[in-house]
Amino acid sequence: MSKNVPSLVAEEITLSRETRRILDGVSLAVTPGKFMAVIGPNGAGKSTLLSVMSGLFKAGSGQVMLNGRAISDYRPSERARHCAVMRQDNARPSGMTVLEAVELGRLAYGAEEDVRSVAWEMLQQMNLSDLAGRDCSRLSGGEWQRVAFARTVAQISGGETAGVLLLDEPVSSLDPSHQHQLLGEARRLARAGHGVLAILHDLNLTAHYADEVALLAAGRIHSSGPASEIMQPAVLSEIYGCRVTEIREGGQRALVSLSAERTR
Amino acid sequence: MNAERENDSRRRSRAHGRLWLLAALLPLVLLTASAVGAVNIGLVDLWNLVAAPAQVPEIVRAVFWEIRLPRVLLAALVGAALALAGAGVQGLFRNPLADPALIGVSAGAALGAVVCFFFGWEGLLGGWLLPLAAFVGGWLAVLVLGIFNAGFAAGGTAKLILAGVALNAMLGSVLGFFLFSASDDALRSMTFWTLGSCASAQWPQVVVLLIFLAIGVILLWRNARSLDALQFGEEQAAHLGVSVVRVRREIILAAALLVGAATAFAGTIGFIGLVAPHMARLLLGGLHRLVLPGAILLGAMLLVLADLGARTLAAPAELAVGILTAVIGGPFFLALLRRPSSWST
Numbered sequence: 390m391s392k393n394v395p396s397l398v399a400e401e402i403t404l405s406r407e408t409r410r411i412l413d414g415v416s417l418a419v420t421p422g423k424f425m426a427v428i429g430p431n432g433a434g435k436s437t438l439l440s441v442m443s444g445l446f447k448a449g450s451g452q453v454m455l456n457g458r459a460i461s462d463y464r465p466s467e468r469a470r471h472c473a474v475m476r477q478d479n480a481r482p483s484g485m486t487v488l489e490a491v492e493l494g495r496l497a498y499g500a501e502e503d504v505r506s507v508a509w510e511m512l513q514q515m516n517l518s519d520l521a522g523r524d525c526s527r528l529s530g531g532e533w534q535r536v537a538f539a540r541t542v543a544q545i546s547g548g549e550t551a552g553v554l555l556l557d558e559p560v561s562s563l564d565p566s567h568q569h570q571l572l573g574e575a576r577r578l579a580r581a582g583h584g585v586l587a588i589l590h591d592l593n594l595t596a597h598y599a600d601e602v603a604l605l606a607a608g609r610i611h612s613s614g615p616a617s618e619i620m621q622p623a624v625l626s627e628i629y630g631c632r633v634t635e636i637r638e639g640g641q642r643a644l645v646s647l648s649a650e651r652t653r
Numbered sequence: 654m655n656a657e658r659e660n661d662s663r664r665r666s667r668a669h670g671r672l673w674l675l676a677a678l679l680p681l682v683l684l685t686a687s688a689v690g691a692v693n694i695g696l697v698d699l700w701n702l703v704a705a706p707a708q709v710p711e712i713v714r715a716v717f718w719e720i721r722l723p724r725v726l727l728a729a730l731v732g733a734a735l736a737l738a739g740a741g742v743q744g745l746f747r748n749p750l751a752d753p754a755l756i757g758v759s760a761g762a763a764l765g766a767v768v769c770f771f772f773g774w775e776g777l778l779g780g781w782l783l784p785l786a787a788f789v790g791g792w793l794a795v796l797v798l799g800i801f802n803a804g805f806a807a808g809g810t811a812k813l814i815l816a817g818v819a820l821n822a823m824l825g826s827v828l829g830f831f832l833f834s835a836s837d838d839a840l841r842s843m844t845f846w847t848l849g850s851c852a853s854a855q856w857p858q859v860v861v862l863l864i865f866l867a868i869g870v871i872l873l874w875r876n877a878r879s880l881d882a883l884q885f886g887e888e889q890a891a892h893l894g895v896s897v898v899r900v901r902r903e904i905i906l907a908a909a910l911l912v913g914a915a916t917a918f919a920g921t922i923g924f925i926g927l928v929a930p931h932m933a934r935l936l937l938g939g940l941h942r943l944v945l946p947g948a949i950l951l952g953a954m955l956l957v958l959a960d961l962g963a964r965t966l967a968a969p970a971e972l973a974v975g976i977l978t979a980v981i982g983g984p985f986f987l988a989l990l991r992r993p994s995s996w997s998t
Binding site: 440443445465466467468469470472473474476478479482483484485486488490493494496497509518521522544 | 658660661747878879881885886888889894895896897934938940
């Protein structure tokens with residue numbers, strides 16, 4: 390696969406539910422080798438965009454292309470081998486161990502391969518080996534989020550072609566250390582040639598890990614580009630409607646919103 | 654890391670060991686149930702029935718081959734079919750209270766049978782009209798549900814469950830109307846039928862049910878991994894590569910075939926479809942490649958034992974087996990629920 394050829398492309402996506410327009414002409418490309426973050430206020434349409442881009446929802450107009458082919462032309466199992474999705478609403482099954490849950494990441498592959506070895510490898514990589522035999526229903530929210538991530542990564546690893554990872558708020562339940570671990574792993578996967586798109590809320594994590602950022606507001610792409618350009622206090626203050634300021638200390642930069650002061 | 658791997662394989666072989674134990678118990682239960690009854694058959698006679706039939710009194714031979722064995726096997730198959738359908742439907746709906754009755758098949762079958770009794774048609778077609786009417790009734794109910802649910806393609810199982818509840822209620826009131834207007838004789842037959850019985854067992858029915866069970870096993874087994882993935886939620890399962898609508902249709906089809914056929918021959922029998930899959934989960938964990946066979950074995954044993962009770966407890970009178978399924982299965986189930994779960998570490 391040649392580098393920097395967009396592998397998952399949304400073109401002019403529009404989607405309405407009843408009379409409400411949720412997505413309005415959204416174009417976005419997930420490029421191999423890049424970590425892209427989508428940020429924006431609650432209700433901006435981020436998760437809906439992810440559902441459309443993963444082929445789960447049909448767009449009202451516009452199209453989504455996965456590796457040059459309309460995503461609606463893929464059979465679910467074929468699609469799953471190229472594009473892995475971690476949703477927010479991931480039910481935690483009981484009677485299933487962590488290892489078994491991660492093994493299900495390989496559901497779309499043939500039965501011949503050694504699913505268990507792949508799953509062990511993933512657990513080791515994510516420092517989850519200790520939890521291998523734990524019942525999923527007995528995990529904490531954060532532990533479950535890491536397991537779900539491991540399962541999602543298992544879905545696209547080991548293939549001959551690079552895959553696409555779509556992550557919907559993958560670190561929302563994690564402590565700071567695990568946030569870094571998970572996003573670091575996501576960035577490493579991008580460096581290894583996969584395309585990564587993550588919906589994030591934490592501005593500093595976004596600024597630190599994302600190569601590119603798309604700002605979604607009221608169903609439209611407000612702006613998109615390299616993280617260093619987009620993650621500016623003025624832009625963010627306008628989008629979120631509250632003042633975001635920049636603090637610099639010892640060569641590091643932090644974006645903070647200290648008060649609910651309205652900016653619009 | 655190696656310790657975890659060892660723990661994992663130990664846990665897995667423990668679950669498999671339990672499944673094999675259940676598989677070994679089934680022949681024992683079948684044998685016991687075949688031996689006990691109005692005419693008790695001793696161990697020696699039981700052996701000789703196969704090894705040296707000439708040494709066994711003719712009456713014993715007749716009882717065993719023509720009455721006892723088909724009845725025990727029918728009970729086993731009915732129990733297995735109900736439990737398998739229950740395991741599939743619970744997995745599909747991710748709802749521990751889901752029961753195959755939810756898709757309307759039992760109520761539809763009951764209505765078909767009750768109409769038969771109402772008009773006194775139960776003896777027609779050499780007695781085959783009754784099971785046929787029940788089977789068709791069950792299918793019509795599922796068909797109606799499917800039409801209202803856009804061919805089971807409409808999103809969300811919650812709506813499907815609610816539609817099933819509404820359909821069940823409507824069928825229930827039509828059923829009530831027939832019960833209300835029936836003659837005393839017909840009413841008695843209807844009541845007995847709706848409590849379930851394996852008393853009318855004959856070889857042809859055993860063969861027919863075996864075929865339906867085989868179809869159900871194939872349909873559910875090929876979706877076992879998809880059922881596992883569905884436990885993450887339907888959307889997440891779709892992302893993992895599950896064709897959610899196809900899986901949903903196949904499982905409802907399987908449940909309708911299994912419950913339709915079982916109900917046609919044995920009447921409506923509750924509890925087994927609900928509880929046997931849960932027992933399997935408590936003993937074997939939640940993966941459907943273990944739950945499905947486990948449910949089949951447990952369902953078969955439960956109904957064979959319940960039927961054994963039905964024909965011996967009040968002998969020479971017969972109890973309805975539906976009365977006994979809960980009496981026998983309930984305490985066992987409660988005991989399992991009390992146990993700390995075995996698959997957690």
